[in-house]
Amino acid sequence: MRPGAEQPAPRRGPGRRALAVVTVCALALGPAAPAWAEQTATLTASFQPERLGAPTAVTFGFAIASPDGAVPPPLDAVDIRYPAGLGLATTGLGVASCEAARLERSGAGACPADSRMGSGDALLRFAIGPQVFEEHASLALVAGPSPDGYLHVLIAATGTRPVAARVVMSTLLGEGALQIAVPAVPSLPEGPDVAIVSVRATLGGALTYYERTHGHTVAYRPRGVGLPARCPHGGFPFSASFTFADGSHASARTSVRCPRRR
Amino acid sequence: MPGGGKLSGPGGDERAGALARRALGCALLAGLFGIAPAGGELAQASATLNVYDEGHLHYVRSSGNQLIDEGHASGTVPGTVVVRFTYNGSPTVYADFTIYARAGTISGHANGRLSNPTSASPSSRGALTLSGGGGHYAHAHGSGELFGVFYRRSYAMTVQTRGALAY
Numbered sequence: 001m002r003p004g005a006e007q008p009a010p011r012r013g014p015g016r017r018a019l020a021v022v023t024v025c026a027l028a029l030g031p032a033a034p035a036w037a038e039q040t041a042t043l044t045a046s047f048q049p050e051r052l053g054a055p056t057a058v059t060f061g062f063a064i065a066s067p068d069g070a071v072p073p074p075l076d077a078v079d080i081r082y083p084a085g086l087g088l089a090t091t092g093l094g095v096a097s098c099e100a101a102r103l104e105r106s107g108a109g110a111c112p113a114d115s116r117m118g119s120g121d122a123l124l125r126f127a128i129g130p131q132v133f134e135e136h137a138s139l140a141l142v143a144g145p146s147p148d149g150y151l152h153v154l155i156a157a158t159g160t161r162p163v164a165a166r167v168v169m170s171t172l173l174g175e176g177a178l179q180i181a182v183p184a185v186p187s188l189p190e191g192p193d194v195a196i197v198s199v200r201a202t203l204g205g206a207l208t209y210y211e212r213t214h215g216h217t218v219a220y221r222p223r224g225v226g227l228p229a230r231c232p233h234g235g236f237p238f239s240a241s242f243t244f245a246d247g248s249h250a251s252a253r254t255s256v257r258c259p260r261r262r
Numbered sequence: 263m264p265g266g267g268k269l270s271g272p273g274g275d276e277r278a279g280a281l282a283r284r285a286l287g288c289a290l291l292a293g294l295f296g297i298a299p300a301g302g303e304l305a306q307a308s309a310t311l312n313v314y315d316e317g318h319l320h321y322v323r324s325s326g327n328q329l330i331d332e333g334h335a336s337g338t339v340p341g342t343v344v345v346r347f348t349y350n351g352s353p354t355v356y357a358d359f360t361i362y363a364r365a366g367t368i369s370g371h372a373n374g375r376l377s378n379p380t381s382a383s384p385s386s387r388g389a390l391t392l393s394g395g396g397g398h399y400a401h402a403h404g405s406g407e408l409f410g411v412f413y414r415r416s417y418a419m420t421v422q423t424r425g426a427l428a429y
Binding site: 088092094097146151152173222 | 323324325326327328329349350351352353375376377378379380381382414415417
């Protein structure tokens with residue numbers, strides 16, 4: 001926001017009033033213009049099923065908006081905070097891993113089935129001149145190799161039109177936090193980078209894994225994310241902070257209400 | 263006997279010397295096993311065991327990032343083991359455990375570093391502390407190492423403990 005923009009205008013004579021109008025216009029059109037592009041973020045989270053003490057699928061979503069409807073700047077990083085007791089690490093998801101290069105080259109289909117952790121979709125935007133283009137991308141969440149003892153989730157975003165591209169985002173799953181590093185995504189040669197407008201991703205859900213039992217390959221459903229047996233007062237809190245390529249920041253928070261007792 | 267029961271006589275000096283040697287021996291043993299009881303606790307620690315136990319545990323229940331497993335432990339102190347295992351995403355994992363043996367219970371905690379967390383059965387290795395107990399092991403204390411394998415398909419665990427138990 002522009003400094004002083006919300007201050008009440010003092011009573012002044014006609015000359016000073018004209019000067020004030022010119023100053024306000026200059027502030028609006030001049031160097032303060034980037035402040036108009038300050039973006040806001042919203043965050044959503046949900047569990048399916050909602051049963052305390054039971055495995056569940058966790059869905060995160062966020063949306064970025066610019067006040068004037070312009071294309072927001074590209075994202076650099078997203079830091080999602082989830083309730084510390086949530087069993088994202090103890091889940092049975094991702095019992096194999098996939099190399100980022102393989103995922104980027106050939107997609108999630110080339111990764112072991114047991115490395116798939118979830119899926120989702122994203123809406124991307126970029127402007128070429130006055131025209132704004134939209135691209136829908138499908139997301140695949142896959143367990144990556146762990147060089148440091150932490151869990152790494154790779155997010156592959158694949159779009160086909162108007163730009164056919166796949167990018168892989170690296171995510172570090174730490175204690176109560178998911179840190180997503182977003183690479184620059186070029187739109188067209190010499191065009192601006194693509195901006196992420198919204199994302200919806202689910203960890204868990206309808207996944208099929210395979211194991212060898214008595215010489216046979218048997219399919220099974222991996223255990224999802226463990227919900228704590230008790231719900232904190234006010235629900236399960238989630239928050240996210242967003243860092244954009246232009247150095248600006250946004251944040252959002254939400255909570256998942258406590259499931260009803262059965 | 264010269265000096266009778268007097269501690270000030272030559273016989274008394276011998277007895278005092280023997281007591282001092284015994285106390286020094288106990289202190290050295292305690293130091294050797296990494297046990298440092300304070301004052302009166304030395305008198306309560308009537309035995310020290312080198313313990314090696316192995317347990318095969320099955321999943322009982324969970325709450326978020328905490329799993330509770332139990333099963334049979336065999337080895338120096340056989341019995342039923344209940345483990346509360348916490349894994350929050352950082353490489354360090356935590357476990358609180360209780361061994362229900364015939365002569366009493368032994369409680370302790372451990373933390374270790376998990377290796378290869380995206381495999382089907384990550385393993386961990388770390389330090390173990392025995393912090394108390396009940397029955398015959400009411401004054402149990404000691405330290406050692408804990409090795410564990412966590413099976414992510416079934417949430418079962420295999421644990422091995424190696425250490426010194428004083429009680």
